[in-house]
Amino acid sequence: MYAYIDGRLTFKCPTYIVVETGGVGYQINISLNTYAALGSAERCKIYTWLHVKEDAHTLYGFADEGERRLFLHLISVSGIGPTTCRMMLSSITPNEIQQAIVGADVALIQKIKGIGAKSAQRIILELQDKLKKEGIESLISMPNHNTIKDEALSALIMLGFSKQVAEKALDNVMKKSDGDLTVEQMIKQALKNL
Template sequence: MFEYIDGRLTFKCPTYVIVEAGGIGYHINISLNTYSNLGDDERCKVYTWLHVKEDAHTLYGFADEGERRLFLHLISVSGIGPGTGRMMLSSITPVEIQSAIVTGDLPLIQRIKGIGAKTAQRLVLELQDKLKKEGQGSLIAAPLRTTAREEALSALIMLGFAKPASEKVLDNVIKTGGLELPVEQMIKLALKNL
């Protein structure tokens, strides 16, 4: 329902933040990873996921799309709810979780509070192939995301280039040229490599 909330950070603690957007203060549950990645800046953007139950609507927030994507993978596994998913993201970094699942590191996964041997095995069994297909872990090799990058990507897609190839080329352009490249320059460099 809510893709992200972009607004003014009015309160921040290790378990939740309050972001004011459009005159409404949103109470958003977060992991320690998100807490450490969110600055104390007044302006912030939090990627969200809404958990709807019969008796409550709970909003979960993430510092970036990669963490949210991993969270959604985790809660898709039987026996792992949003609270446990948040606990996992608070216990170890998303990159470590993803790496542990891809490599089958059961002892590391079991060190997380609330995760036993059977749940750890289920996590590896159900998510290992999915995370491998995302490119040896989408967080391990997470694409660099900037507004300029997104604009350049939209332009390349409108020009008729495939999204996956365009993303790969743009990420390489940003790695070599830096994040400060203007959109026009990104597009020109990408076109040379497509």
């Protein structure tokens, strides 16, 4: 999988962009949210996800890591594919989607083209606990400069621990240590306490 593509933005329209890097132009499908975030930039760093099917390999691009993570949560819901996710991210902002899921706002999700009542309820049912567990701000806002604690916290959340429990374990590790721990050491110590 490609984590991101950094290069010259050679073409941009509301549905896709072409980013040239290393002499190769990558056509990347985007949402309107990403289109707006790119503005008039000549260079961009676009976070990507590769969808592989029998007849096509399709790249989807996102303005930031938070939008990509929301997209990945949404496609994990049965019956919701990448095209529907892109429609959702084009209809309302990622932050509004996240708040609607956490707040069980079926009506807002149902306003999105292609999402009926059953799909909206399924999205809320399958993702509400996951998004609450990660914390409301963890999905959309990503720290620009991760500290060792931030990286360890992110890893523990990815392993399935709630944000509050993981933070408490990391705080205990930091109190007991002299501050010279690596990310790996911090994670291992926290796992012993969990």
